[in-house]
Amino acid sequence: MTNARTDAPGLPVGTGLNGLLSGLRVIDLTRNLPGPFSTRMLADLGADILKVEPPEGDPARALGSLFDSLNHGKTCRRIDFRQADDLAQLRDWLATSDVMVDSFRPGVLTAMGLDAATLHARNPRLVMVSITGYGQTGPWANKAGHDLNFMALSGALDQMRAPDGSLAQSNVQWGDLAGGSAMATIAILSAVFSAQRTGEGHHIDVSMTHGLHAHLVMPRSTAALLAPMLGHRPGAGEDMLNGGLPCYSLYRTADDRHLAVGALEHKFWRAACEVFGRPDWIDRHWQRGAFPGTPDAQALRDEVAALVASQSLAVWAERFADADACVTPVLTLAEAEAHPLFAGDASVQPWHMVPSA
Numbered sequence: 001m002t003n004a005r006t007d008a009p010g011l012p013v014g015t016g017l018n019g020l021l022s023g024l025r026v027i028d029l030t031r032n033l034p035g036p037f038s039t040r041m042l043a044d045l046g047a048d049i050l051k052v053e054p055p056e057g058d059p060a061r062a063l064g065s066l067f068d069s070l071n072h073g074k075t076c077r078r079i080d081f082r083q084a085d086d087l088a089q090l091r092d093w094l095a096t097s098d099v100m101v102d103s104f105r106p107g108v109l110t111a112m113g114l115d116a117a118t119l120h121a122r123n124p125r126l127v128m129v130s131i132t133g134y135g136q137t138g139p140w141a142n143k144a145g146h147d148l149n150f151m152a153l154s155g156a157l158d159q160m161r162a163p164d165g166s167l168a169q170s171n172v173q174w175g176d177l178a179g180g181s182a183m184a185t186i187a188i189l190s191a192v193f194s195a196q197r198t199g200e201g202h203h204i205d206v207s208m209t210h211g212l213h214a215h216l217v218m219p220r221s222t223a224a225l226l227a228p229m230l231g232h233r234p235g236a237g238e239d240m241l242n243g244g245l246p247c248y249s250l251y252r253t254a255d256d257r258h259l260a261v262g263a264l265e266h267k268f269w270r271a272a273c274e275v276f277g278r279p280d281w282i283d284r285h286w287q288r289g290a291f292p293g294t295p296d297a298q299a300l301r302d303e304v305a306a307l308v309a310s311q312s313l314a315v316w317a318e319r320f321a322d323a324d325a326c327v328t329p330v331l332t333l334a335e336a337e338a339h340p341l342f343a344g345d346a347s348v349q350p351w352h353m354v355p356s357a
Helices: 034-044 060-073 084-095 115-120 148-154 172-196 208-214 217-230 266-278 295-308 313-320 332-337
Strands: 002-005 027-029 048-053 073-079 097-102 127-132 202-206 248-252 258-262 326-327
Touching: 027 034, 027 084, 034 048, 034 060, 034 097, 034 172, 048 084, 097 172, 097 266, 115 127, 127 172, 148 208, 172 202, 172 266, 202 208, 208 248, 248 295, 258 295, 258 313, 266 313, 313 326
Parallel strands: 027 048, 027 097, 048 073, 097 127, 127 202
Antiparallel strands: 002 073, 248 258, 258 326
16 A cells, blocks of 8 residues: 655635535545546535545546646545455455545445445445436446546536537536536435434445436526427527527637627616617617527627627727626636636636624
8 A cells, every 4th residue: 555645736825615514534446537626626615635546546646737736635545346355444444434435436435445334334424425427327337438528428428519610629528517527416414414313324325327417407498498390309509508698609800810709687787788789789688589590699699790700809809807797708728727817726616604793
């Protein structure tokens, strides 16, 4: 067994957030992206994370900076999961821990003597969360998969289409992160809360494909609303939030960049129209009856597109800088990192303590 500590910074000391989970001990058996990002968030909030890797290490180690960003603040140890003595040591660690997170295929925990019955016999309060691709049971339970597969099977990938219908392959791993990491973190904290009150732990499975499908709340709801109007379920560029509304869409600029117009509510559309210099557009809004798929909505989108295409992104960014209109430039990653929202914030964390009055 080997032992190492990763010391890349998480939340800045003194934020008040990095002690929220102080005292929570988590054994992390996961690899790659979904599990490590979940436990990294727990580490950022003060949990004590012991990352247990196989002898060859987490595959993400080959991508240095990725491994560091996912595992800062954790203690890393390596064991041989095929050796009885190493597994016995792991069970000893689990006997005094609050949480175990794994990403093995169904049946692997039982084969290693890490099933719920065995572990709860020594530590009844232990919370176990297993992150799987397709769930613990069913015909797909033992199939391999990655983010792209979870996206494809959940129905989420089909929603990521350009107006011409072509698919976009996102460079943000929504299946791993939204369907896996976020759902796992919710499960962990919920089960810990229950264990603290009842003294009983749980074994919870998080299916990334099912978790991602659960995020399709808008397209599933708006499809039921718009299908009777369109005569079919809305497709690319036809739904309320994928380009069907002129007030909520992406528009190409003169320099081949894009402007994000998110003026979903009429008050924001009014403000946007003022900046565009087109007061005649104000009442051509879905809250005034201009629903997706109507001839006027399609005509207005073409008019907005022509106007936006007449100027560069820098011009539109400057014009909308002081407008409360929900209109923003589409930034590159480098531009986002330099933006005042993020500049100087090395941790780039979503959580910040609100100062007391």
